[in-house]
Amino acid sequence: MANPVLVEALRGGVVESRHRGAVAVVDADGGQVVAIGDVERPVFPRSAVKAIQALPLIESGTADAYRFGNREIALASASHSGEPAHIELAQAMLARAGLDETAYECGAHWPTNHETTLMLARTGGAPTQLHNNCSGKHAGFLCTCVHSGIDHRGYVGHDHAVQEMVREALEAVTGAAHGVDACGTDGCSIPTYAVPLKNLAQGFARMATGKGLSSTRAAAARRIFAACTAEPFYVAGTGRADTAMMEAGRGRLFTKGGAEGVFCAAIPERGLGIALKCDDGAGRAAEVMVAAVLHDLLPEGDPLRAVLAAMARPALKNWRGIEVGALRPAGALGG
Numbered sequence: 020m021a022n023p024v025l026v027e028a029l030r031g032g033v034v035e036s037r038h039r040g041a042v043a044v045v046d047a048d049g050g051q052v053v054a055i056g057d058v059e060r061p062v063f064p065r066s067a068v069k070a071i072q073a074l075p076l077i078e079s080g081t082a083d084a085y086r087f088g089n090r091e092i093a094l095a096s097a098s099h100s101g102e103p104a105h106i107e108l109a110q111a112m113l114a115r116a117g118l119d120e121t122a123y124e125c126g127a128h129w130p131t132n133h134e135t136t137l138m139l140a141r142t143g144g145a146p147t148q149l150h151n152n153c154s155g156k157h158a159g160f161l162c163t164c165v166h167s168g169i170d171h172r173g174y175v176g177h178d179h180a181v182q183e184m185v186r187e188a189l190e191a192v193t194g195a196a197h198g199v200d201a202c203g204t205d206g207c208s209i210p211t212y213a214v215p216l217k218n219l220a221q222g223f224a225r226m227a228t229g230k231g232l233s234s235t236r237a238a239a240a241r242r243i244f245a246a247c248t249a250e251p252f253y254v255a256g257t258g259r260a261d262t263a264m265m266e267a268g269r270g271r272l273f274t275k276g277g278a279e280g281v282f283c284a285a286i287p288e289r290g291l292g293i294a295l296k297c298d299d300g301a302g303r304a305a306e307v308m309v310a311a312v313l314h315d316l317l318p319e320g321d322p323l324r325a326v327l328a329a330m331a332r333p334a335l336k337n338w339r340g341i342e343v344g345a346l347r348p349a350g351a352l353g354g
Contacts, residue, residue: 022056023350026297026304028335029133030344038304040280042295042312045220047230053312054071054217054289055351057296060214062296063203066098067217069156069276070226071192072244074161075184077239081166085115091247092154092246093253098276099257101130101150108150108253111275115167123137125207132256153207155253159163160185160209175208182210189214192232193222206278215292219283222251223292227273227285244273244287254354260330264313267326274309276302282309303346308329311348 021039028036041056049059051181073096082092091112099105101275113119129136129147136223148154160181164171169180176182177199190197197220205211224230226244229237246302247254251265254275264274274284280297282305293312297304307330314327347353 020057020060022298025055025348025350025352026301026307026346027349028303028344028346030335034346038301039298040297040304040308042215042293042308042352043220044291044312044316045217045224046290046292047221047224047292048345049217049221049229051217052316057350058216058220058294062216062219062281063205063211063213063277063279064219064281064283064294065205065277065279066153066213066224067275067281067283067294068189068222069096069098069212070240070247070273070275070283071167071222072096072156072185072191073159074188074239074242075181075235076163078188078235079184081163082157084166084244085112085162087112087115089246089249091155092243093250096247096275097155097254098152098244099155099253100132100135100260100277101152102132102135102148102256105155105253105256106149109154109158112155112162114193114300116162118161118165119172120149121149123151123154123157123173124173125151132154134257138294151207153205157207165212175188177202177210184242186210186212188221188236189234192225194231195217195219196295210283219293219294221295223273223283223285224290224292225292227287227292228290230290244285247275248273260309264327264330266309266321267330271323272313274313276305276309280305282306284313286313289316291316296320305314307333307346307348308352311352315352 026038043058044053197212226240255261279300284293310331
């Protein structure tokens with residue numbers, strides 16, 4: 020099954036490029052509200068499921084033991100830009116558990132925030148593992164290990180106790196098997212599992228509503244969503260789509276992007292979860308897709324729709340800042 024074209028890139032008034040993809044919108048009971056393209060095909064959600072991966076941090080009592088608030092919980096669910104505030108908070112989280120940057124097993128890369136990278140380079144600095152966009156999530160894993168009395172060494176391994184906790188949470192929330200045959204290695208070295216979009220969407224509907232979850236897990240999910248929507252800067256960063264959408268939503272929307280054109284999202288007031296994949300892995304197209312889907316799921320007259328409509332049709336500019344085209348939803352999203 021070939022997925023349909025869902026995003027077009029215009030140069031002037033002419034379509035220059037097209038992006039295909041699939042979208043699933045599901046309620047907590049598994050009821051399918053929207054299905055565009057092949058929503059049964061397993062995809063690697065990558066960082067889009069970090070909110071689910073953060074459940075053991077809450078359920079184990081680690082977040083309370085180390086007095087983590089909204090910012091720390093949001094960073095544990097984040098793909099941050101490596102800005103100074105992100106680095107300082109990740110470092111502080113590790114310190115609560117008596118650890119430092121050397122405990123990480125995520126690897127180092129330059130900050131994804133351009134200004135921060137320039138500032139670091141100008142001062143003769145080099146990126147550390149704290150600059151890894153997943154360092155907040157890994158701080159959560161490491162703190163959970165220490166609080167739970169688990170040896171943190173090798174914590175990124177498929178068979179490590181903390182990854183078994185994460186895998187159990189992913190399976191329980193999405194209802195999909197997370198077996199070795201569907202397992203790959205993520206950019207930050209932890210396991211990532213290929214799961215159908217419909218299961219990912221249902222999982223985020225469950226996270227948003229608590230339906231199908233134990234009372235303890237439902238409370239943990241609410242706490243994670245509340246933290247991310249209260250502190251969206253710590254989920255992504257300056258100029259990032261997740262931060263912009265959740266800031267605009269003011270608690271009404273949860274979104275989380277992942278590598279290779281994946282997005283998961285939820286509208287708690289409607290009890291809906293969303294999962295989508297841009298086939299060619301283009302982040303620009305995935306951002307248009309999620310904004311368009313969220314727009315279409317809100318009622319007519321809702322002021323948030325206008326904000327999302329603008330996000331779904333961003334201008335494209337050249338290096339001189341001249342507007343040369345735009346992205347726009349197409350096909351089933353192009354109404």
